[in-house]
Amino acid sequence: MKLAVRNGTLVTPGGRYEADVECEDGRIAALVAWGRSSGGGEEVDATGLLVFPGFIDPHVHSRDPGLTEKEDFAHSTRAAAASGVTAILEMPNVVPPVSDAATFRERANQHARVAFVDFGLWGISIGAENLNELPGLVEEGAVGVKLFWGYALKRQTKQLVYNLADEPPENLILPPGNGDVLKVFETMARMGGLLAAHCEDRDILEAAQHALGRKIEDYEDLLASRPDTAEAATIAVGAEFSQTTGCRFHVVHISSARGLEVVRAAQDRGIPITAETCPQYLTLTDESYETVGSLMKVYPPVRRAADRGALWKGVRDGVITSIGSDHAPHTAEEKRLGLATQPAGFVGVETLAPLMVNEALAGRLSPERLSWVLSEGTARLYGLYPQKGAILPGADADLTLVDPEGESVISNERLHSKHPVSPWNGVRLRGALKAAVLRGRVVMRDGEPVGDPEGQLVRPVRSQEVSFSRG
Numbered sequence: 001m002k003l004a005v006r007n008g009t010l011v012t013p014g015g016r017y018e019a020d021v022e023c024e025d026g027r028i029a030a031l032v033a034w035g036r037s038s039g040g041g042e043e044v045d046a047t048g049l050l051v052f053p054g055f056i057d058p059h060v061h062s063r064d065p066g067l068t069e070k071e072d073f074a075h076s077t078r079a080a081a082a083s084g085v086t087a088i089l090e091m092p093n094v095v096p097p098v099s100d101a102a103t104f105r106e107r108a109n110q111h112a113r114v115a116f117v118d119f120g121l122w123g124i125s126i127g128a129e130n131l132n133e134l135p136g137l138v139e140e141g142a143v144g145v146k147l148f149w150g151y152a153l154k155r156q157t158k159q160l161v162y163n164l165a166d167e168p169p170e171n172l173i174l175p176p177g178n179g180d181v182l183k184v185f186e187t188m189a190r191m192g193g194l195l196a197a198h199c200e201d202r203d204i205l206e207a208a209q210h211a212l213g214r215k216i217e218d219y220e221d222l223l224a225s226r227p228d229t230a231e232a233a234t235i236a237v238g239a240e241f242s243q244t245t246g247c248r249f250h251v252v253h254i255s256s257a258r259g260l261e262v263v264r265a266a267q268d269r270g271i272p273i274t275a276e277t278c279p280q281y282l283t284l285t286d287e288s289y290e291t292v293g294s295l296m297k298v299y300p301p302v303r304r305a306a307d308r309g310a311l312w313k314g315v316r317d318g319v320i321t322s323i324g325s326d327h328a329p330h331t332a333e334e335k336r337l338g339l340a341t342q343p344a345g346f347v348g349v350e351t352l353a354p355l356m357v358n359e360a361l362a363g364r365l366s367p368e369r370l371s372w373v374l375s376e377g378t379a380r381l382y383g384l385y386p387q388k389g390a391i392l393p394g395a396d397a398d399l400t401l402v403d404p405e406g407e408s409v410i411s412n413e414r415l416h417s418k419h420p421v422s423p424w425n426g427v428r429l430r431g432a433l434k435a436a437v438l439r440g441r442v443v444m445r446d447g448e449p450v451g452d453p454e455g456q457l458v459r460p461v462r463s464q465e466v467s468f469s470r471g
C-alpha cells in the first residue's frame, strides 16, 4: 500500500523542509524533493500546507469501560482523528482501572476493536494496594504509571473519590501517605518507567476549603479553595523523591507559575522531572469565567494571567515538554450544574490541535516548537520516538496536515464526542486541520474522520535514551 504526500512543507522541531513524503506499508519510505515522488499509489496534495509528524494527545480520559454515559473509546478516538491527532495515550482511571498486567491486556484488546487512531495505555498506581503490579504494567507496555496523588478510591470499584466526605470511611482506600509514595518511586525507578502524578496536596486543599468556610459560590472561591501552593508543594516532594530514587517524574496538567518554578529549579539541578500543560491553562484565565461560566471548572483550576504567562514561557523555553488535552468528558446534564456541584473537566481531545495551531499562527510559539510539544517531545517523553513523532524513513507514516491560511470555528455541533460541550464553543481560530494520515492511510479530511477504525496499541521502547531539549 503506497501513499505520497506531495508539495507540503514539513515542520519538525529542527526546522522546516520542502519535501514529498513517500509512504509504503504503513511506514515512511522516503523523503524526496518536490515533484520527485515516484507515484503509483494514492496521492495527497499538500500544496500550501504545513505537514507535521502526527499529533499525539498524551492525556485522554475516554471513560471506557464503566463510565460510558460520559464518553467511550470509539467517540474519543473519532474526535481525535477529526482534529488530526493520530495517537492518544489513554488514562487508567476507569472502572475497573488499569492496575495490573491482566487488565492492561484486556483493555488493549477491547480498545483495539474500536480505535480510530493509535493508542498507548497508562497504568495506575494506588499506593501500597498495587505496588507489586507496577513492574508487570511496565513490562506489558504501559506508557507510564499515573499516581492520583492525594486521592482516595472506592474500595469496590477503585473509582477516584473527589470528596472524602461523600463516602463512609469503610468504603474507601485512603490516599497513600508519602512513605508509600516513595516506594512507588523506588519501584518505578528500578523498572526504568515513567511515573506521572496529579499534583495537588490534599491537606492543603482541605485546609483552604475549611478557611473559605462556605460552599463555592464564584470563581474566586474556587481559586481560593485550590491554591497554587498545593500544586507547587506536591511537585517539590515529587522532585525530592525523583532525586532520591532516580525515578523519571512527570507532572501532568501543570497550571501555575509557582508549580512551574519548582519544575524549572529541579531540572536545573539535573533531576529527571518533566511537565505537561494543557490548552485551558494557555488560553483561559480567571477572567474567562465571565463568558465561559461554570463549564470551565477543571482540576487543577485555570488560574491568573500571570500563571498563563509563566506557562507560555515554559512552553517556549522547553521546561514544558508536552501539551495534552486532559480530555475529561461528563454528560451535558452534569456540565449544566452550577460551579460548586458540577464535576471538574471537559472535552478537549478534538480542540487540542486547533487551539494550539491557532496559538502558533498568532506567533505565541513557533511551528517548530508546536511540532515538539504536540509530537516529537511527547513521543520522546513516552519512549515512542521514532516510531511516532518523526518524519523520517522507517517511522510510522503518521502525518497531520495544516492549512495556515485557513480558518476554523470551534462548534459544539461539529465535535465528535458523546457530549460535545466545549468551553471554546464559538471561538474563531486561525488555521485549519485539513487531513491526517495514520500509518499511511488517510483517516481525516477537512475535519471529518474517514475509513474504518484501525487504531493499534503502541508500546514504549524501554531501552531508549530519553533526552529533552531546553534552550
Ligand SMILES: [Zn+2]
Pocket: 059, 061, 091, 326, 328
Ligand atoms: Zn487527567
